[in-house]
Amino acid sequence: MKISEIFEKKTHPIISFEIFPPKRDEALKNIDATLDVLSALHPDFISVTFGAGGSVTNSATVDIASKIKNKYSIEALVHLTCLTYSKSEILTMIKNLQDHGIENVLALRGDRNPNIEPKKEFQYASDLVAFVKEHSDFGISGACYPECHPESKDRINDIFNLKTKVDAGATHLITQLFFDNEIFYDFVERTRLAGINVPIDAGVMPVINKAQIERMVSLCGATIPQKLQRLLDKYADNKEALFDAGLTYCINQIIDLIAAGVEGIHIYTMNNPVVAQRICDSVKNLIKP
Numbered sequence: 181m182k183i184s185e186i187f188e189k190k191t192h193p194i195i196s197f198e199i200f201p202p203k204r205d206e207a208l209k210n211i212d213a214t215l216d217v218l219s220a221l222h223p224d225f226i227s228v229t230f231g232a233g234g235s236v237t238n239s240a241t242v243d244i245a246s247k248i249k250n251k252y253s254i255e256a257l258v259h260l261t262c263l264t265y266s267k268s269e270i271l272t273m274i275k276n277l278q279d280h281g282i283e284n285v286l287a288l289r290g291d292r293n294p295n296i297e298p299k300k301e302f303q304y305a306s307d308l309v310a311f312v313k314e315h316s317d318f319g320i321s322g323a324c325y326p327e328c329h330p331e332s333k334d335r336i337n338d339i340f341n342l343k344t345k346v347d348a349g350a351t352h353l354i355t356q357l358f359f360d361n362e363i364f365y366d367f368v369e370r371t372r373l374a375g376i377n378v379p380i381d382a383g384v385m386p387v388i389n390k391a392q393i394e395r396m397v398s399l400c401g402a403t404i405p406q407k408l409q410r411l412l413d414k415y416a417d418n419k420e421a422l423f424d425a426g427l428t429y430c431i432n433q434i435i436d437l438i439a440a441g442v443e444g445i446h447i448y449t450m451n452n453p454v455v456a457q458r459i460c461d462s463v464k465n466l467i468k469p
């Protein structure tokens with residue numbers, strides 16, 4: 181089922197998770213334990229980031245997505261990047277995903293890597309969206325930045341580029357992480373005024389590791405509110421306390437999003453099933469149809 185169709189049929193907020201292929205083979209063997217827990221929480225879909233190190237036809241990303249779809253009967257959303265790939269390589273990836281029964285992709289440009297020369301056949305994510313739409317029947321999702329893409333000139337230009345991506349064929353959007361819901365609400369209002377009417381998932385990430393979150397913030401340009409910074413400063417050296425405080429902050433953020441009528445919440449789990457379990461247990465009565 182296409183992700184957009186899931187939104188059409190649901191009468192309550194969509195809940196989804198993101199996981200990534202572990203870098204070590206030993207951890208990859210244990211991914212089933214994580215998927216067992218996540219599937220028991222009945223998410224509407226699970227996205228899988230693009231794993232490094234695999235060929236275009238045999239990657240950990242596809243293997244994990246296939247398990248999600250075919251073993252656990254949950255829709256899988258596969259991240260697909262294009263900056264360092266040719267059109268022929270993307271076509272090979274599309275065929276491989278189709279062979280595994282995958283129906284949804286998250287079309288991304290991909291981060292620039294100084295060690296890898298771009299192929300220059302795809303300049304923007306919207307180029308990939310249009311290409312995938314032309315060559316497949318996939319449901320196509322796209323990424324968006326509530327606080328503006330770091331490479332955009334300004335918010336107006338960023339919304340214009342997002343509209344281009346949706347017009348090219350993206351039928352669902354997932355935001356990068358944010359920690360101030362008012363920023364998200366303002367972003368959604370601006371997208372609707374621009375004529376972007378596809379479902380928008382609010383992407384949230386629990387702050388349970390200070391170094392990790394600071395790295396993520398540096399990559400996506402998210403703002404850390406003062407009340408969250410106080411938690412980081414006070415509990416940075418107390419792993420257990422930061423875990424509890426960060427999860428509580430995230431849960432409160434999700435509760436407010438649900439109360440405001442958000443269409444969907446996409447939880448960046450960091451492959452930690454305890455995080456997903458705690459969050460879902462805390463909001464399960466709020467998302468019942």
